Amino acid sequence: MASTSSHPVQVQHELDQVHTSSITPNVVTTSTSKARSDPFQQTTEFEIDPDTLEDIDNNEYPEGGTKAYLTVFGSFMGLIPAFGFLNSIGAIQTYISEHQLADVSPTSISWIFSLFTFFLFASGIFSGSFFDHAGAVKPLVIGSILMCGGILATANANTVWEFVLSFGIVTGFGNGILLSPLVGVVAHYFKEKRATWTSAATTGGSVGGIIIPLILKKLYVEVGFAWALRILALIFAACLCIAVFLARERIKPETSEENTDFKTLFKIYVVHSFDYRYLFELKFVACALGVSFSEASLVTFTIYFPTYAIKRGFTEATAYTLITIMNTTGILGRYIPGYVADKWVGRFNVMIITVLGCCAASLCILLPFGGKIGALYAYAAIYGFLSGSVLSLPPVCCGQISKTEEFGKRYSTMYVLTSFTVLALVPIGGLIVGAGEIKDYNNFIIFTCCMFVVSVLCYFTSKTAVVGFRMCKF
Numbered sequence: 001m002a003s004t005s006s007h008p009v010q011v012q013h014e015l016d017q018v019h020t021s022s023i024t025p026n027v028v029t030t031s032t033s034k035a036r037s038d039p040f041q042q043t044t045e046f047e048i049d050p051d052t053l054e055d056i057d058n059n060e061y062p063e064g065g066t067k068a069y070l071t072v073f074g075s076f077m078g079l080i081p082a083f084g085f086l087n088s089i090g091a092i093q094t095y096i097s098e099h100q101l102a103d104v105s106p107t108s109i110s111w112i113f114s115l116f117t118f119f120l121f122a123s124g125i126f127s128g129s130f131f132d133h134a135g136a137v138k139p140l141v142i143g144s145i146l147m148c149g150g151i152l153a154t155a156n157a158n159t160v161w162e163f164v165l166s167f168g169i170v171t172g173f174g175n176g177i178l179l180s181p182l183v184g185v186v187a188h189y190f191k192e193k194r195a196t197w198t199s200a201a202t203t204g205g206s207v208g209g210i211i212i213p214l215i216l217k218k219l220y221v222e223v224g225f226a227w228a229l230r231i232l233a234l235i236f237a238a239c240l241c242i243a244v245f246l247a248r249e250r251i252k253p254e255t256s257e258e259n260t261d262f263k264t265l266f267k268i269y270v271v272h273s274f275d276y277r278y279l280f281e282l283k284f285v286a287c288a289l290g291v292s293f294s295e296a297s298l299v300t301f302t303i304y305f306p307t308y309a310i311k312r313g314f315t316e317a318t319a320y321t322l323i324t325i326m327n328t329t330g331i332l333g334r335y336i337p338g339y340v341a342d343k344w345v346g347r348f349n350v351m352i353i354t355v356l357g358c359c360a361a362s363l364c365i366l367l368p369f370g371g372k373i374g375a376l377y378a379y380a381a382i383y384g385f386l387s388g389s390v391l392s393l394p395p396v397c398c399g400q401i402s403k404t405e406e407f408g409k410r411y412s413t414m415y416v417l418t419s420f421t422v423l424a425l426v427p428i429g430g431l432i433v434g435a436g437e438i439k440d441y442n443n444f445i446i447f448t449c450c451m452f453v454v455s456v457l458c459y460f461t462s463k464t465a466v467v468g469f470r471m472c473k474f
Helices: 009-016 032-037 050-060 066-087 089-098 106-122 124-134 137-154 160-187 194-222 224-246 262-271 276-280 282-311 316-345 347-369 373-392 394-400 404-433 438-467
Strands: none
Touching: 066 089, 066 137, 066 160, 066 194, 066 224, 066 282, 066 316, 066 373, 089 106, 089 194, 089 282, 089 316, 106 124, 106 160, 106 282, 106 404, 124 137, 124 160, 124 404, 137 160, 137 224, 160 194, 160 224, 160 394, 160 404, 194 224, 194 316, 194 373, 194 394, 276 282, 276 404, 282 316, 282 347, 282 373, 282 394, 282 404, 282 438, 316 347, 316 373, 347 373, 347 394, 347 438, 373 394, 394 404, 404 438
């Protein structure tokens, strides 16, 4: 994202030395005694003039206003299909496993959803740079066409390879192109309240996760699979049209695509959108791996949780209800942790706490009591709340260790790592499920918990790379 700052170079240089982009003027500390008196005081390794930082921040981030709130609403509407569909893919997997692909092994079916999530995350290498250089409208239009077109093609699929091409590749790629601009535009307007408003926008994903399974559950029975997806594509198109008109960047790109040859555009949007140098930056690569393992665990679990409920003897309707419960509590789980992170605890600390909570809930509730319907409902509610921040806070964590003008490239680089992690781990989850016996699912639950533990260790490493082992708001 091009910088439009008119401040002197030396002042901008001071700002660039700050490790986190979320440090606010009233929490920059220059006294160690002050830091000791408040264990959750925001801290950084560098000291700069608070007045200088305040002057820059107040000019760069409006922190509100009509345009800012309309942008958040546009992002919210766009994320209903973009994140909501990701939260609801279990409703697709459950149906095709019982109908079109009933004779296909779980491992083979898992490749459909593994490729979907791979292309969803890998497309970030294109969409992040596209957003930085072209603004929000173009990637939103392209992503909307591909996603809705892919869903329409999926409606006619009957074999594994037809699902791979239509759902896994086309729908996944289109879905992924939408994410960077929908999340990135919010960061243009907020700094002190970035986690709060990013979380508010991403509650659209939970709203989508509530209504999509309910819509599919009803339409599967009334009109069948094909027309259910066609109607869903129409609903998605309406939501995405609102996003195209409202979700606009504040900092206009300085570069123009006019009279630019294909070779140059390819370098800008593909080659230059991934920066390998970030992989040698401990705080970034640890954060990226933390995101990769937590989202891989969440996606893998979301795919197989409905079939786990069916294997336990419950109906398909109950399985869809569990997805709805998870996404309902996920609304609070996206907003409340974001507010707490901004106000008191810090973004990385909240991520560590909530990811650990997901692991604990799986080990203490689902693993021993998964055969009881009450326990499943309780688990779905708790897990949905705790996992809400797994999807809402990673962009904010990435922004906290990035300069604003580099956010798109670093965000896309982070999700390239995530895409390959998911591509490897989702099929492994399918292999562990195997024949689908209860003991196989129990091993699968332990596998997802192990991924969460690795994620926590990575987030902690990223945090300590910036602030050391101090207890502080970060």
